Amino acid sequence: MNVYNQEELARFVEEAKQYARYGKVADYIPALGKANPSELSIAIYTPDDEVVSAGDVTVKVTLQSISKILALALVLMDHGEDDVFRKVGMEPTGDPFNSIAKLEEVQPAKPLNPMINAGALAVTHMIRGRSVEERLGRLLAFVRRLAGNEQITYSKEVAQSEFETAFLNRSLCYFLKQHGIIDEDVEELMDLYTKQCAIEMTCIDLARIGLVFALDGRDPHSGEPLMPLDVARICKTFMVTCGMYNASGEFAIKIGIPAKSGVSGGILAAVPGRCGIGIFGPALDEKGNSLTGIKLLERLSKTYSLSIFGGGNDSENIYGPVSP
Ligand SMILES: NC(=O)CC[C@H](N)C(=O)O
Numbered sequence: 001m002n003v004y005n006q007e008e009l010a011r012f013v014e015e016a017k018q019y020a021r022y023g024k025v026a027d028y029i030p031a032l033g034k035a036n037p038s039e040l041s042i043a044i045y046t047p048d049d050e051v052v053s054a055g056d057v058t059v060k061v062t063l064q065s066i067s068k069i070l071a072l073a074l075v076l077m078d079h080g081e082d083d084v085f086r087k088v089g090m091e092p093t094g095d096p097f098n099s100i101a102k103l104e105e106v107q108p109a110k111p112l113n114p115m116i117n118a119g120a121l122a123v124t125h126m127i128r129g130r131s132v133e134e135r136l137g138r139l140l141a142f143v144r145r146l147a148g149n150e151q152i153t154y155s156k157e158v159a160q161s162e163f164e165t166a167f168l169n170r171s172l173c174y175f176l177k178q179h180g181i182i183d184e185d186v187e188e189l190m191d192l193y194t195k196q197c198a199i200e201m202t203c204i205d206l207a208r209i210g211l212v213f214a215l216d217g218r219d220p221h222s223g224e225p226l227m228p229l230d231v232a233r234i235c236k237t238f239m240v241t242c243g244m245y246n247a248s249g250e251f252a253i254k255i256g257i258p259a260k261s262g263v264s265g266g267i268l269a270a271v272p273g274r275c276g277i278g279i280f281g282p283a284l285d286e287k288g289n290s291l292t293g294i295k296l297l298e299r300l301s302k303t304y305s306l307s308i309f310g311g312g313n314d315s316e317n318i319y320g321p322v323s324p
Pocket residue numbers: 063064065066097098117162169197261262263264288
């Protein structure tokens with residue numbers, strides 16, 4: 001019997017949904033603005049190949065920044081640790097994900113970590129292949145294996161919408177190019193990056209990918225390694241230190257689960273050895289994380305003692321009076 005119970009999960013979803021009104025759907029990528037802020041779905045995937053879910057799990061979510069962790073895993077396999085960390089650092093920034101501020105402070109210039117946009121652009125630049133199509137194809141093939149779903153593809157509408165409006169990301173690319181961190185055509189890199197961010201899937205697929213990380217890179221079904229153990233370890237470590245942008249410290253204290261969020265409202269979480277969790281809740285807080293998703297994860301972490309830092313089951317009602 002699974003410890004995660006469907007009715008209980010549905011109840012947690014309803015509780016967390018009450019917070020949707022304090023959040024806001026991202027609309028700086030116009031196509032994301034169409035999402036329904038009160039949507040909330042979750043899937044928990046366990047090593048025995050079972051899925052417990054609540055909410056409408058047929059809804060697809062674009063990965064946005066969640067894709068950064070998957071691109072990182074791929075380039076670590078493509079190039080090895082030393083080459084990757086020559087171009088991108090390992091330290092949290094404390095700045096918003098799209099901030100340009102710290103780029104000027106490090107000498108020689110290099111983005112502080114692969115989870116902020118500047119670092120993610122440097123990582124996407126490193127995906128091997130002779131063309132954007134081939135590089136995207138390699139990333140998609142990897143993502144499909146992790147999710148165990150050959151149907152996964154990207155949303156042309158969301159990719160196009162971001163491509164047409166990504167002025168800040170273009171300026172990050174030009175900075176990186178000036179400093180020799182990337183050497184490709186900026187429009188090509190933006191083409192690949194926006195398609196990478198627009199890869200879409202359900203929260204069940206997300207949970208399955210979370211489980212692969214939770215199982216140190218092994219396929220939950222066949223046991224086959226889909227990435228080396230060290231790559232899974234590095235990715236989970238970044239999820240803890242930088243996965244929720246400049247809210248990662250508070251998230252580590254309150255929830256304590258390696259996780260990566262995206263401005264679409266998706267969250268991918270990996271509870272080492274125990275489960276993968278996928279969430280879609282597009283009402284975002286001011287830092288760009290799913291507000292309802294975080295409330296839901298906080299409830300789960302407390303109920304099932306999921307924090308990797310220990311701590312027990314907390315029976316007190318963490319919701320209290322509804323306030324932001
Ligand atoms: N935080 C995010 O999810 C950002 C991803 C988005 N595609 C961007 O680059 O702005």
